[in-house]
Amino acid sequence: MDITALSVSQIVSKIKTKELKAKDVVLTYLTNIDRLDSEIKAYLNVFHDYALKRAEEIDNNPNKKGLLLGVPVAVKDNISVKDFELTAGSKILKGYIAPFDATVIEKIKEEGAIIIGKTNLDEFAMGSSTENSAFFKTKNPVNTEYVPGGSSGGSAAAVKANETLIALGSDTGGSVRQPASFCGVVGLKPTYGRVSRYGLVAFGSSLDVIGPIGKSVEDVAITLSVISGFDLRDSTTAKVPVLNFETYLTGDIKGKKVGLIKEIQNFKIQPEVEEAFRKSLEIFEKNGAEIVEISMPHLKYALSVYYIVAPSEASANLARYDGVRYGFEGNADNLRDFYEDTRTKGFGSEVKRRILIGTFALSEGYYDQYYLKASKVRRIIFEEFKRAFEICDVILTPTSPTTAFRFGEKATPLEMYLSDVFTIPVNLAYLPAISVPFGVDSKGLPIGIQMIGKWFKEEELLNTAYVLQEEAKHV
Amino acid sequence: MFKPTIGLEIHIQLATKSKMFCSCSTEFGDPPNTHVCPVCLGLPGALPVINKEAIRYGVKLAHALNMKINLKSTFYRKNYFYPDLPKGYQITQYSLPLGFDGFLEIPMEGKIKKIRIERGHIEEDSGKSIHIGDITESEYSFIDFNRSGVPLMEIVTQPDFESGDEAYEFLTLLRSIVRYLGVSSGDMEKGALRCDVNVSVSKDENKGTKVEIKNLNSFRSVKRAIDFEVERQIKAIESGERIIRETRHFDEKEGTTKPMRVKEELNDYRYFPEPDLPPLELSEEFVLEVKNEIPELPNKKAVRYIETLGLQEDYARTIAYNKKYADYFEDIVNKVGHPKEVANFFLVNILGFLNKKGKDVDELTFGSNEFKELFSYLDSGLISTNIAKSVIEESIEKGISVKEIVESKGLVQITDENVIKEIVVKVLKNNPTPVSQYLSGKKQVFGFLVGQIMKELRGKGKPELVNKILNEELLKLEKGDEP
Amino acid sequence: MKIELERIEKLAALKLDENERGSMLKDLEDIINYFENLKEVETDSIEPMVYGEKIELVLRDDIVEDSLHLTDLKRLRELFGDGFFRVRRIIGE
Ligand SMILES: [Mg+2]
Numbered sequence A: 001m002d003i004t005a006l007s008v009s010q011i012v013s014k015i016k017t018k019e020l021k022a023k024d025v026v027l028t029y030l031t032n033i034d035r036l037d038s039e040i041k042a043y044l045n046v047f048h049d050y051a052l053k054r055a056e057e058i059d060n061n062p063n064k065k066g067l068l069l070g071v072p073v074a075v076k077d078n079i080s081v082k083d084f085e086l087t088a089g090s091k092i093l094k095g096y097i098a099p100f101d102a103t104v105i106e107k108i109k110e111e112g113a114i115i116i117g118k119t120n121l122d123e124f125a126m127g128s129s130t131e132n133s134a135f136f137k138t139k140n141p142v143n144t145e146y147v148p149g150g151s152s153g154g155s156a157a158a159v160k161a162n163e164t165l166i167a168l169g170s171d172t173g174g175s176v177r178q179p180a181s182f183c184g185v186v187g188l189k190p191t192y193g194r195v196s197r198y199g200l201v202a203f204g205s206s207l208d209v210i211g212p213i214g215k216s217v218e219d220v221a222i223t224l225s226v227i228s229g230f231d232l233r234d235s236t237t238a239k240v241p242v243l244n245f246e247t248y249l250t251g252d253i254k255g256k257k258v259g260l261i262k263e264i265q266n267f268k269i270q271p272e273v274e275e276a277f278r279k280s281l282e283i284f285e286k287n288g289a290e291i292v293e294i295s296m297p298h299l300k301y302a303l304s305v306y307y308i309v310a311p312s313e314a315s316a317n318l319a320r321y322d323g324v325r326y327g328f329e330g331n332a333d334n335l336r337d338f339y340e341d342t343r344t345k346g347f348g349s350e351v352k353r354r355i356l357i358g359t360f361a362l363s364e365g366y367y368d369q370y371y372l373k374a375s376k377v378r379r380i381i382f383e384e385f386k387r388a389f390e391i392c393d394v395i396l397t398p399t400s401p402t403t404a405f406r407f408g409e410k411a412t413p414l415e416m417y418l419s420d421v422f423t424i425p426v427n428l429a430y431l432p433a434i435s436v437p438f439g440v441d442s443k444g445l446p447i448g449i450q451m452i453g454k455w456f457k458e459e460e461l462l463n464t465a466y467v468l469q470e471e472a473k474h475v
Numbered sequence B: 001m002f003k004p005t006i007g008l009e010i011h012i013q014l015a016t017k018s019k020m021f022c023s024c025s026t027e028f029g030d031p032p033n034t035h036v037c038p039v040c041l042g043l044p045g046a047l048p049v050i051n052k053e054a055i056r057y058g059v060k061l062a063h064a065l066n067m068k069i070n071l072k073s074t075f076y077r078k079n080y081f082y083p084d085l086p087k088g089y090q091i092t093q094y095s096l097p098l099g100f101d102g103f104l105e106i107p108m109e110g111k112i113k114k115i116r117i118e119r120g121h122i123e124e125d126s127g128k129s130i131h132i133g134d135i136t137e138s139e140y141s142f143i144d145f146n147r148s149g150v151p152l153m154e155i156v157t158q159p160d161f162e163s164g165d166e167a168y169e170f171l172t173l174l175r176s177i178v179r180y181l182g183v184s185s186g187d188m189e190k191g192a193l194r195c196d197v198n199v200s201v202s203k204d205e206n207k208g209t210k211v212e213i214k215n216l217n218s219f220r221s222v223k224r225a226i227d228f229e230v231e232r233q234i235k236a237i238e239s240g241e242r243i244i245r246e247t248r249h250f251d252e253k254e255g256t257t258k259p260m261r262v263k264e265e266l267n268d269y270r271y272f273p274e275p276d277l278p279p280l281e282l283s284e285e286f287v288l289e290v291k292n293e294i295p296e297l298p299n300k301k302a303v304r305y306i307e308t309l310g311l312q313e314d315y316a317r318t319i320a321y322n323k324k325y326a327d328y329f330e331d332i333v334n335k336v337g338h339p340k341e342v343a344n345f346f347l348v349n350i351l352g353f354l355n356k357k358g359k360d361v362d363e364l365t366f367g368s369n370e371f372k373e374l375f376s377y378l379d380s381g382l383i384s385t386n387i388a389k390s391v392i393e394e395s396i397e398k399g400i401s402v403k404e405i406v407e408s409k410g411l412v413q414i415t416d417e418n419v420i421k422e423i424v425v426k427v428l429k430n431n432p433t434p435v436s437q438y439l440s441g442k443k444q445v446f447g448f449l450v451g452q453i454m455k456e457l458r459g460k461g462k463p464e465l466v467n468k469i470l471n472e473e474l475l476k477l478e479k480g481d482e483p
Numbered sequence C: 001m002k003i004e005l006e007r008i009e010k011l012a013a014l015k016l017d018e019n020e021r022g023s024m025l026k027d028l029e030d031i032i033n034y035f036e037n038l039k040e041v042e043t044d045s046i047e048p049m050v051y052g053e054k055i056e057l058v059l060r061d062d063i064v065e066d067s068l069h070l071t072d073l074k075r076l077r078e079l080f081g082d083g084f085f086r087v088r089r090i091i092g093e
C-alpha cells in the first residue's frame, strides 16, 4: 500500500479499522523526510521521537477517535507548539522554547493529528520566497532551482514532497496561497476571524490567518473543520458555526456566479498563467456557472495599502523582541544599546525594512498621510468586494501573476512584493480564498488559480475549488 | 500676581481579581514573576482578552466622577521601549476613552471648587523595575512582571487646581470615592493610586510652560511638590529665567523638585488602533445597571451630615470620607439618634482610643446597644458627659457593658436635692471666712465653695443642682435668713 | 520623500551600520514613493478600517487561572534573586 497516496479521510478510517497503524503512516513520512529533506529543506525541526511516540499512543489506544487521527501535520514555525522551539524563521527567537500550545495546535492534537515537525518560513512570515529565513532556503520540490514561494514555503514544499500529508501555514498577504500555487498544492486562507490566532506569532494582526495546505481540497476542508471556531483567547474570532466542510464538496455549482474582475487586464501576468486562468473560467462555465464581470477600480491600490498597514502593525508586534525575557540577547553595557544590538543583530534585513516602514508610517507627522490614509483606502477596497459579492458568489484570479521564480531572481523588495498583488486584497478585505493547482507552465512549474469566497462562506468556496480540482485532473 | 495652573494625572489600579487582559492574579506583594503568563509577559503569539469586571469598575468610577460614558470606546497601542513593558507597547484607550467630561467638587475654605475631569480611560499597568542604588549608577535593574497587565483607570483632570491644598483635597476625596465604590484599594503606598502633576505659572492669560512632576509617593508629597514647584517657577521667572518644558522628580527628603537625570526618550508613541481588540461596545442597560450599583458617595454623605444631621463640617467630612466610619456612625445614629453627640464621642473618644491601641473600627464591639444605654444615663442626667467619655473608653478596653461600669463604680450622679442641700449647708457652716468674703462682694469664692461641696459629694453631685442649691443658700444668707 | 532614517531607527530600537543604512534608505524611499498613488484616492468621508466583520467583542469573566511556573520562566531566561529578570543598567553615559 502506498501510504502517501492516501487522503486524510482514508488514513483516518484505515487507522480506525486497524487496517493501518499510525506508526506506519508516521514512519512513511519520516522516511521521506530523511530521504528528501536534506535537499528540499522544508523543515527547521523534525519531531522524530515525539511523532513516533504519539503514533504508538494512538495505536495502543482502543478508543480510536478524531478527524485527524494519525494524520501527520507539519506546522509552520511561527505557530507555538508547547515544549518545542519556536523561531518564526528568525535568529532573534533562536532557543525560545514555547511554554504553550497555539489554539490550532490544541485543536489538531485533540483530533488525533501527529505533529511531525516545524517548517521553514520567511523570517516572521515577511516574504514571498522563503529566502528570508534566517536559517536556510527551502527549495521547490517541483524544481529545486526555484523558490517554493513564501512565506509558508516550508509547509507547501513539505506537502508537495510527501514529507507530510497536511501542513499549517499562515497567510497575511498570500503566504499560504502563493507557495501553494508555486509548489502545486492546495492552500486555503480562511476568513479573518474563522481561525484563532492565539499562538500564531503576530505579523500583521488585522491580516494574519492560519490556513491549511494539503494535496487536495478534501484534505484542506477537513483540516479547516478542525482548526476553526470562536476562541475566547482571541477577541477577533467570530461566533460563526463550524461546519463539516468536507460534506459540502458536491461538485455542483450550477447557477453559481463567478466574478471576473475587469481591471485584472491592467496587471502584468505571465502569458501561460493568463491562459490557464482563461481556461479555468471556461471550466466553470462548462459546469453550469455563469461568469459575471465585476469592477474593482481600487484594486490597484491594494499593494500600497498592504505595505503600509502590515508593516505598521508589525512594527508594534515585533517590539517585544528586545532580548530581555527570551530569545537572542545582544551585548552592551546599557539597556538602550542592548536593545539596539539585540534587534539589529537578531533581525534580518527584510524584517528591519518592514519595521522601519511601519515605524515611519505611524510616526508623528506621517500617520495621517500613511497609516490613516491606508486604513481608509482599505475600507474602499472592502466595500468594492462587498458590492462585487452582491452579484457574484466567488471571484476568480490567478493566485500569483507568475509561476515560481529562481532564487535571487527578484532584485528589489518591490519586485518581490508584486508577486502577491492578487492575494493581498483578500487579506485587506478579511475574505476567504483558496489556491488550487491548475496546470503547469512550459518549464513544468505549477500554476495556481485563486478563488475568493464570501465572508464565512468557506463551504461554497471549497466546493468551487473542488470543481476546479476535479477538472484539473483532465487538463 | 502669578497664577498657578495645575493639572493631575492619576492612575488608579482597579481591584479586579485577575489582570486586564489575562487571567493572572493581581495579588500584591507575592514573590517576583509568580503571576505571569504568555499574555502579560509578551510571549510570541499571545493575545489580550478584556476583563469584564475591569470595564464595570471603570464605568462605575466614570459615573461617580460625573463623566459621560462612551458606549463605544476603543483600545490603542502606545509604543515605546522600556524593560517593564513586555510587549514594547501599552494597550490603552486613546481617541475614545471609556469616560469623558466629568467633574468633582471639592470643599475649599468654606466654598465649593469644581475640578473638571477631561477623561478617564482604561489601560494596563507595566511591570516594575527595581534598581539597586541609584537608577543611573546600578549596573543592572531587576524586573518583576507581577504588576504587568493589572488594570488601571487613568483620570486626567483639567488644569483647574491653583494650589497644593486643592490637589490634596481632591485626591483625598477621590481616594474615598474609589474605596466606597470598591473599585480600588486606593493605597498609594502599594501603588494602587499614583499621581503625576503638571504645573505652570503665568502672570497673564497666556499659559506658562508646563512642567511635569513624577515620583510622588503620598498626598502630602503631591502638595509639597506643587507648592515648591509653584514657588520655584515664580522665583525663576522673576529673576529673568525661562522655564523649560521638562519632567522633574520630587525629592522627598529635601522637599524639592529636580530635573530627571534620566535622559528623556524621543517622544513619539505612534498610537494606532489595537488590532487585537475590536471596539468595546456597551449597552445602555449595562451602563444603567452599573450606575444603579453606586452607593451614596462620601461627598454627598458629608453634605447630608452637615445639612440634615447638623454636624460641623470637619466632623462630617472626617466621618463621611471613611466608609468604615460612616457605616459605624450611621448604624448608631439610625438606632439611637443624637448625631452630634455620637459624632463627638466617636471622633474624640472612640477614634482616639482606637488609634492609641492601633485598632480598626471594624474591631469595635461598642455599638448601638452601648450607645443606647449611655444616652439613657445622659438624658436622665444620671451621668455627666465627662463620665460618659471615661465609661466609653473603659467599656471598649475591658469589653464590659456601659451599665456594668456605671453601676459597679457608683458613677451615677447625686440628684437628690435634699442630700445636696444637706452638704451645702454643712460646707457653708464650716467655711465662715469664705462665706463672709462672698457676702461682702467677692463673688469668685463661689467656685471654691462648689469645690468643697463636690469634694464632700465625692464628685458625684450633679453640677447644675449643686450650683442651684448653693446659690439659693447664699441668697438666704444675704437676706439674713438663717440657713 | 525624504526619510529621517536615524530618527526612525531610534524609535524602532535599531541601529544600522553605515553600509546597511545606504541601501536601506534607498529601498525605503522606493517603497514610500510607491505609496504616492494613494494620494489619488479621495478619502475625506471614509472611515478607516481596522476590524473585520461579524466580530463581536467577547469579554472574559474576572477569574484567576494558573500562571506560568518559574520552571517555565527559567527555560526562557536565567532569573536572578527571588526570580527577577535582569537587564543592563537603564541609562547610558
Ligand atoms: Mg497612561
Ligand SMILES: [Zn+2]
Pocket (backbone or CB within 6 Å): B019, B022, B023, B024, B035, B036, B037, B038, B039, B040, B041, B149
Ligand atoms: Zn498573565
